[in-house]
Amino acid sequence: MLKIGLIGFGFMGRMHFDNYTRLIAEGLPVSLNAICDIRIDELKNAKAGGNMSTLQEVYDLTPYRLYDHFERMIADEELDMIDLAVPTYLHAEMSCILMEKGYHVMCEKPMALNAEEAGRMVETAARTGKKLMIGQCLRFWPGYAYLKQCVEDRRYGAVTQGYFYRGSGAPQGWFLDEKLSGGCLLDMHIHDTDMIQYLFGSPKRVSTLGRNVIQGAGSDIVSSHYYYPDGKVINAQADWTLEGDFGFYMGYRVNFERANIQFDGADVTVNPNDGPGFVPELSADSGYYGELVYFLNAVLSDRPITVCTPESTAATLAVIRAEAASASQEGAWVSVAEPAHP
Ligand SMILES: NC(=O)c1ccc[n+]([C@@H]2O[C@H](COP(=O)([O-])OP(=O)(O)OC[C@H]3O[C@@H](n4cnc5c(N)ncnc54)[C@H](O)[C@@H]3O)[C@@H](O)[C@H]2O)c1
Numbered sequence: 001m002l003k004i005g006l007i008g009f010g011f012m013g014r015m016h017f018d019n020y021t022r023l024i025a026e027g028l029p030v031s032l033n034a035i036c037d038i039r040i041d042e043l044k045n046a047k048a049g050g051n052m053s054t055l056q057e058v059y060d061l062t063p064y065r066l067y068d069h070f071e072r073m074i075a076d077e078e079l080d081m082i083d084l085a086v087p088t089y090l091h092a093e094m095s096c097i098l099m100e101k102g103y104h105v106m107c108e109k110p111m112a113l114n115a116e117e118a119g120r121m122v123e124t125a126a127r128t129g130k131k132l133m134i135g136q137c138l139r140f141w142p143g144y145a146y147l148k149q150c151v152e153d154r155r156y157g158a159v160t161q162g163y164f165y166r167g168s169g170a171p172q173g174w175f176l177d178e179k180l181s182g183g184c185l186l187d188m189h190i191h192d193t194d195m196i197q198y199l200f201g202s203p204k205r206v207s208t209l210g211r212n213v214i215q216g217a218g219s220d221i222v223s224s225h226y227y228y229p230d231g232k233v234i235n236a237q238a239d240w241t242l243e244g245d246f247g248f249y250m251g252y253r254v255n256f257e258r259a260n261i262q263f264d265g266a267d268v269t270v271n272p273n274d275g276p277g278f279v280p281e282l283s284a285d286s287g288y289y290g291e292l293v294y295f296l297n298a299v300l301s302d303r304p305i306t307v308c309t310p311e312s313t314a315a316t317l318a319v320i321r322a323e324a325a326s327a328s329q330e331g332a333w334v335s336v337a338e339p340a341h342p
Pocket residue numbers: 007008009010011012013036037038039043048049050068069070085086087088090108109110135137173187
């Protein structure tokens with residue numbers, strides 16, 4: 001039985017909690033033993049915010065041992081794995097402390113605030129031999145995983161163009177301090193940057209326009225072009241100032257030599273050049289579920305993490321760094337640094 005401790009019980013902590021509840025009901029040999037949040041007394045009876053809703057408004061946490069400090073939790077509990085759903089500015093420090101103390105760590109995206117922190121996480125995971133995976137959930141989202149298969153097996157030839165997008169209203173609290181969250185670029189747009197890097201490898205250069213709307217939040221609207229030597233035209237756009245009743249959206253449109261594929265957040269549609277379009281049947285599960293299934297099984301059977309390695313999520317942060325540098329130079333092309341840990 002794999003014993004799990006969850007740190008952070010805000011929006012994503014609850015999302016992970018919902019998925020652990022489901023996985024345990026499905027018979028996976030894991031148990032959620034303890035939950036830690038600095039505001040645990042307040043949160044155990046309160047609603048969490050977020051751009052998608054979690055299953056319950058208020059959670060009954062009486063079956064779990066609760067903590068308001070993670071050092072106390074790991075001192076009192078015998079755990080195998082920690083799920084970190086804390087704010088971004090804590091990801092690197094906490095992940096490294098926990099791996100040094102012998103825990104496998106599933107940490108929310110973005111990996112860290114910058115490439116140096118990410119490099120430290122990569123190094124710590126390699127040295128301690130502990131499994132570390134960052135919750136870049138699109139890699140496990142059925143609509144995006146389908147695209148990855150099409151790119152890999154070239155069933156429609158090579159990609160000629162790709163447009164990836166997402167948007168919502170502004171998050172609240174610490175998210176709006178660029179120093180704590182990295183702003184829309186690192187917090188929201190990174191999903192698409194990571195997918196582009198996962199699909200096509202790191203681009204040679206990037207050009208990003210960024211627009212600040214909310215004081216102190218950094219670039220709230222971003223639009224990036226990614227240069228690849230084979231000439232495919234790849235761009236991504238994110239905007240977290242879509243207020244009113246807008247809600248949340250994400251999607252892509254990718255063109256291949258022999259088909260184009262579109263994802264509207266719900267369905268994938270494939271339009272082959274020489275035949276009728278179709279909607280492939282994909283799992284209705286979210287990437288939040290898929291990433292946990294993958295990570296937990298890797299830990300349970302001691303299999304290496306291959307879909308979302310620390311090295312590859314650190315490479316995404318190198319692309320983000322170049323995008324931030326470009327945004328600060330009105331979209332000038334900026335080279336992406338070679339990964340320190342290939
Ligand atoms: N994968 C996704 O699609 C997705 C979506 C939303 C958020 N996220 C990421 O998940 C992380 C958490 O975001 P969120 O929306 O849950 O934020 P949140 O503010 O709702 O929750 C964070 C929780 O961590 C707690 N916390 C803060 N410091 C702590 C500490 N030292 N020890 C224990 N608990 C502490 C806070 O009290 C809060 O309850 C962020 O890095 C964010 O970027 C990912």
